[in-house]
Structures are given as C-alpha cells and as structure tokens.
Amino acid sequence: MKTLMIQGTTSDAGKSTLVAGLCRVLARRGAKVAPFKPQNMALNSAVTPDGGEIGRAQALQAIAAKQPMSKDFNPILLKPNSDTGAQVIVHGKALSNMEATRYHDYKKVAMRAVLDSYDRLGQQYQWCLVEGAGSPAEINLRENDIANMGFACEVDAPVIIIADIDKGGVFAHLVGTLALLSEQEQALVKGFVINRFRGDIGLLQGGLDWLEAYTNKPVLGVLPYLHDLALDAEDALNIDNRVNAAKLIVAVLVFPHISNHTDFDSLRLNPDVDLRYVRHTESIGEVDLIILPGSKNVPGDLAFMKNERWPAEIRRHLRYGGKVLGICGGLQMLGHEVNDPDGVESPVASTEGLKLADFVTQLLPQKVLTQATGRCLLNDNEVVIEGYEIHCGRSHGRALRKPFLRFDNHPDGFQTDGFISEDNQLAGTYLHGLFDNPKACDEILRWASGGNWHGKSFDLAEHRETQLDRLADICEQYLDLETLFSQAASKEDKHE
The missing domain is CATH 3.40.50.880 (Class I glutamine amidotransferase (GATase) domain)
Known part of the structure; x- marks a missing residue:
C-alpha cells in the first residue's frame, strides 16, 4: 500500500477537501484507495455498515474513493461534550468520556489502535491517503502525538502541507510550520499546496519561487478558490444559504x-x-x-x-x-x-x-x-x-x-x-x-x-457526486499530480 499524508498549517486549511479530491482522482484511475484520519475531533459523524462511528469527513472521502465506509478509516474519534472533555470513540465504539489531561496520557494506547487500523488497511488497499488534524506545529500537543507528525514518523509517511492563502500570511504559515518541526519531521515534508487562491497567478509567482528556494521544497500546485463548492462539512457550520423565492x-x-x-x-x-x-x-x-x-x-x-x-x-x-x-x-x-x-x-x-x-x-x-x-x-x-x-x-x-x-x-x-x-x-x-x-x-x-x-426535490447524493468530480477535475488541472503521487511511500511495518 502506498501512503501519502496531507497536513495543514491550520484548521480548515483544506486537508479534508484535498484528500477527498485525491481519493476521487485515484478512484477514477482504477486504484483501490483508503482515506485515513488517525484522530478526528468533530461532532459530525457517520455510521458504517457494521455499526461503527467515524468522522463525517472520512465518510465523504470514502464516497470519493468509491469504497464502503470502514471503522478503520478513522480509528480515533473525539466528540466534545464540554470545553475540556470529550467522548472517546475507538474503532467505531464509544470507550468513555475523558477530560483533556487524561486523554493526553491515553494517546500512547490510542496509537496502538491507530496502527492496528493502518495495518488492516494495508492488507486491503493499494493506496492510503492520510489526513492530519489541525496543525503539526502545535507545540503543546507534540508529545504523544498520533494525529500529525507522530503518526507520520511512526510509519515513515511522506507529508504534503497545505495552506489557505485566503486567510492571509500563507508564506509565514508554511515557513513557520516547517521551522517548528524537528529535522526528522522536516525530512518527511515533500512539498506544499496552496489553497483558495483568487487573482492573477503571475502576481504570486515571485512568492512561490522564494518559498521553494528558502525551504528547498517544491510547491506542487495552487488550487483556486472554488465558489459554491458544497461538500459535507467536517465540523464547522456552513451558514451559507441559497434562497430564490423560497416556498x-x-x-x-x-x-x-x-x-x-x-x-x-x-x-x-x-x-x-x-x-x-x-x-x-x-x-x-x-x-x-x-x-x-x-x-x-x-x-x-x-x-x-x-x-x-x-x-x-x-x-x-x-x-x-x-x-x-x-x-x-x-x-x-x-x-x-x-x-x-x-x-x-x-x-x-x-x-x-x-x-x-x-x-x-x-x-x-x-x-x-x-x-x-x-x-x-x-x-x-x-x-x-x-x-x-x-x-x-x-x-x-x-x-x-x-x-x-x-x-x-x-x-x-x-x-x-x-x-x-x-x-x-x-x-x-x-x-x-x-x-x-x-x-x-x-x-x-x-x-x-x-x-x-x-417545491422541487433536491438530490443530495447526486449533488455530492457532481461536486466530488468537480473537485477531482480541479486537482487534475492545478496540481502536479505525477510529482505529488511519486512522493508516496510503500507501507512498511517498521512499527511492529
């Protein structure tokens, strides 16, 4: 199984969307691909055919990959029930409610569950596209990390970092994130993707050249801002509504x-x-x-x-x-x-x-x-x-x-x-x-x-398929996919 991990400079940088798009690209090429998120924190979840609970983003990515949902796609799911606590779901089943401090200690055990799922996927799939969580540069969360570089180092997974230029400060986000990683982690980073760009790409080129020279890492593509892209949200509430003489x-x-x-x-x-x-x-x-x-x-x-x-x-x-x-x-x-x-x-x-x-x-x-x-x-x-x-x-x-x-x-x-x-x-x-x-x-x-x-019926499943194909088309057009996919590493059971 070839593995590639997508991490982001921030939450909502576009990790879930990029993984979904790449899943659909590979599925259209005939590959059997598994989406994977070691640890997810979200109140939007889905139920697998065998009665497990996984994050909504992994359910969407499974649809993009044209694969049935599996508990192994999201082995650890955290569902917050207070500002400091969450229900911990392991392999699709609720384990217990934990406060943040207790869960931080539990992550050593959780890593074993993550690696067990990853190993099972390795027996079934040709590709594994891994989604990180939040940012890998959160200093206070580095110890016992299972969501980002902790997992990547454990399985020697190549990493692509995506950043949202629409938020501003995209070069600071990318350079700062890379600088806060260890030498081992920096070596795993194989390139960058810039997301949600709007404007004249010629005006961005000088910055891209500088970024590549400064970090010695390639920019593998600049994705445009996709107006009206409507896909299942991982957690954030989408309040945009389309009203036209509503009935x-x-x-x-x-x-x-x-x-x-x-x-x-x-x-x-x-x-x-x-x-x-x-x-x-x-x-x-x-x-x-x-x-x-x-x-x-x-x-x-x-x-x-x-x-x-x-x-x-x-x-x-x-x-x-x-x-x-x-x-x-x-x-x-x-x-x-x-x-x-x-x-x-x-x-x-x-x-x-x-x-x-x-x-x-x-x-x-x-x-x-x-x-x-x-x-x-x-x-x-x-x-x-x-x-x-x-x-x-x-x-x-x-x-x-x-x-x-x-x-x-x-x-x-x-x-x-x-x-x-x-x-x-x-x-x-x-x-x-x-x-x-x-x-x-x-x-x-x-x-x-x-x-x-x-009113008229609205077919959400049909709409979702159209959006996923649109997303895959954008990835094909704006990303250097051959270089990006060539960075993937074959799974080796080094952690066993």
Missing part, C-alpha cells in the same frame, strides 16, 4: 453542542427552502418549521435554549399553527425530562424538558449505532425513509404510541421510532439523514407546510 421557511436552532448538522445540507442547498440558523441572542421569528437538531450534550443544550428564551417562542409558534420537528437530541428535548443517571452526557442526573410531548428519555451507556430504513408516517403515505442512528437515549411514553416511522427489519429489533403529536404539529425522530432522500424530504416538507409544499 418554505425553516429555522434550525444552533446549540453549543449541535451534532450532525449535515442533516440540513439538502435543505440549505434547495433554492425553494429558506433555511435559517438561529444563533445565540437571535430570535426565531416567523417561520413555517422549527427544527431542534441533534446534540452531544442534551442537558447542557436544554439549559442554553431556556436561557435564550426560545421555548416561549416555540410555544407561540405552535399556537399560531406552526410545525416543530426534533431530531435525536432535539427529540429528547421535546419530552417531559431527560434522565442521565450514569453521567453519559452530563453530571446533571435529571433535566426538565420542554414538556411539549408526553414521554421521558433516559440516557444509557450503550449507544445505538445503525443504518436504518423505514416508512414515514407523517402524511399516511408511508414513504420510504433512510438514515442512521447515533444516540444513547431510550424514550418511553404515551406520545410514542403514534410513531414518526415504522422500521423495516431494524438491526436492533426496534419496530417504530419517534412520535407525531395528536394535533399533527409536533414530530420527533432519532433518525439522522432523513432529508437526504428527495421523496422523504418532500414528504416532511409537505407536512411542514400543511400540504402546500410545491
């Missing part, structure tokens, strides 16, 4: 620990939907549908929402005939209370919910992780709906007697999911990705509009 207004409440906000990409990209993200200090306003999204800390986000005084706005919205949908953690918030006796998400043992539906939720240590298919029961049409579940909650109560959907052969044996209120104004489900299928999305928007939805 429906949807508000998504942004919690401090919002998770899986990629649920709303198909709404955000649909010109017939005006999707509004409601943030701290903002009012919800006049909308057709309010969505309470997923949360990694339901008790904490409930307290945040009450402090924002959104519950009063939600009740007013319902009095005037509006619709409300809760997804996963958002579903749990709609009930009477959320109990967390084992401290799964918070030290608070019991939190009062919004009391808009008659049920209670208990958070359990064992997480439900599965892909699922069912029949949506919102409008009595039983439209097929597909998605995935990532939750620790079990909800019980009278409201759930009228379910949101009926499962088709759920892997864990569940028959139904969620609820629809008797007055048909409230609904909730544990299913993520429910808007991704055009027919299911239309069914939900028809309910949200009181039967008046006449």
Whole structure:
C-alpha cells in the first residue's frame, strides 16, 4: 500500500477537501484507495455498515474513493461534550468520556489502535491517503502525538502541507510550520499546496519561487478558490444559504453542542427552502418549521435554549399553527425530562424538558449505532425513509404510541421510532439523514407546510457526486499530480 499524508498549517486549511479530491482522482484511475484520519475531533459523524462511528469527513472521502465506509478509516474519534472533555470513540465504539489531561496520557494506547487500523488497511488497499488534524506545529500537543507528525514518523509517511492563502500570511504559515518541526519531521515534508487562491497567478509567482528556494521544497500546485463548492462539512457550520423565492421557511436552532448538522445540507442547498440558523441572542421569528437538531450534550443544550428564551417562542409558534420537528437530541428535548443517571452526557442526573410531548428519555451507556430504513408516517403515505442512528437515549411514553416511522427489519429489533403529536404539529425522530432522500424530504416538507409544499426535490447524493468530480477535475488541472503521487511511500511495518 502506498501512503501519502496531507497536513495543514491550520484548521480548515483544506486537508479534508484535498484528500477527498485525491481519493476521487485515484478512484477514477482504477486504484483501490483508503482515506485515513488517525484522530478526528468533530461532532459530525457517520455510521458504517457494521455499526461503527467515524468522522463525517472520512465518510465523504470514502464516497470519493468509491469504497464502503470502514471503522478503520478513522480509528480515533473525539466528540466534545464540554470545553475540556470529550467522548472517546475507538474503532467505531464509544470507550468513555475523558477530560483533556487524561486523554493526553491515553494517546500512547490510542496509537496502538491507530496502527492496528493502518495495518488492516494495508492488507486491503493499494493506496492510503492520510489526513492530519489541525496543525503539526502545535507545540503543546507534540508529545504523544498520533494525529500529525507522530503518526507520520511512526510509519515513515511522506507529508504534503497545505495552506489557505485566503486567510492571509500563507508564506509565514508554511515557513513557520516547517521551522517548528524537528529535522526528522522536516525530512518527511515533500512539498506544499496552496489553497483558495483568487487573482492573477503571475502576481504570486515571485512568492512561490522564494518559498521553494528558502525551504528547498517544491510547491506542487495552487488550487483556486472554488465558489459554491458544497461538500459535507467536517465540523464547522456552513451558514451559507441559497434562497430564490423560497416556498418554505425553516429555522434550525444552533446549540453549543449541535451534532450532525449535515442533516440540513439538502435543505440549505434547495433554492425553494429558506433555511435559517438561529444563533445565540437571535430570535426565531416567523417561520413555517422549527427544527431542534441533534446534540452531544442534551442537558447542557436544554439549559442554553431556556436561557435564550426560545421555548416561549416555540410555544407561540405552535399556537399560531406552526410545525416543530426534533431530531435525536432535539427529540429528547421535546419530552417531559431527560434522565442521565450514569453521567453519559452530563453530571446533571435529571433535566426538565420542554414538556411539549408526553414521554421521558433516559440516557444509557450503550449507544445505538445503525443504518436504518423505514416508512414515514407523517402524511399516511408511508414513504420510504433512510438514515442512521447515533444516540444513547431510550424514550418511553404515551406520545410514542403514534410513531414518526415504522422500521423495516431494524438491526436492533426496534419496530417504530419517534412520535407525531395528536394535533399533527409536533414530530420527533432519532433518525439522522432523513432529508437526504428527495421523496422523504418532500414528504416532511409537505407536512411542514400543511400540504402546500410545491417545491422541487433536491438530490443530495447526486449533488455530492457532481461536486466530488468537480473537485477531482480541479486537482487534475492545478496540481502536479505525477510529482505529488511519486512522493508516496510503500507501507512498511517498521512499527511492529
């Protein structure tokens, strides 16, 4: 297996996007390629076919590589649930919650899990494109590093460093990053890629020549700023919306620990939907549908929402005939209370919910992780709906007697999911990705509009494929791919 690692000077430098583009380039050339991120920190995740949890970026890269998702693509996933702590997921399964100091010590153990996954991939794939995390020049994180140069040194992986010129200071970023690496690490760096350039490339050439002479490393390409590139975000919330005489207004409440906000990409990209993200200090306003999204800390986000005084706005919205949908953690918030006796998400043992539906939720240590298919029961049409579940909650109560959907052969044996209120104004489900299928999305928007939805379907999967091919075309055009790929090293089990 040939290995090449992409590291960045900063977060959001373009590592995930470049790996996705290179995965699609190699896949189009007939290569069997595995994306790999040793350690990811994100609240956007995906469920693998065998019930594991990996970062959303690696799920996207798997699609780009035209390979099924694997737990080994992202062996360590950290899901923050506070400013200093996170749930640690190893090989797709939640291990425990850890504070930052404890995890720093645990990284010696985590490296073994990372190398085990890398070894397994080496038995199955021709190529491995590795994505780093953040920056390799974070001095305070260098000890026991498994995400950047720590991994690269362990497996002797060649490294390409990408920097975002749109942020400014691109040469300082690249030179400074290189200077803060050890001699061994500097030797692994085989070249640079500059991302998000706009303007006359001739005006940049003098800087590129200087950079190559100063570092003795080649610039392997300058990628242009891609307007309207829309791909699944690893973590940052994309608030850009396309509105063109929208037929429906949807508000998504942004919690401090919002998770899986990629649920709303198909709404955000649909010109017939005006999707509004409601943030701290903002009012919800006049909308057709309010969505309470997923949360990694339901008790904490409930307290945040009450402090924002959104519950009063939600009740007013319902009095005037509006619709409300809760997804996963958002579903749990709609009930009477959320109990967390084992401290799964918070030290608070019991939190009062919004009391808009008659049920209670208990958070359990064992997480439900599965892909699922069912029949949506919102409008009595039983439209097929597909998605995935990532939750620790079990909800019980009278409201759930009228379910949101009926499962088709759920892997864990569940028959139904969620609820629809008797007055048909409230609904909730544990299913993520429910808007991704055009027919299911239309069914939900028809309910949200009181039967008046006449917008166009939006096929997110088709759109994603178009964007990945566009990205691969850009890589082919602007990168010296032959030189870049020639830097890849064959996997050797030097760490064994």
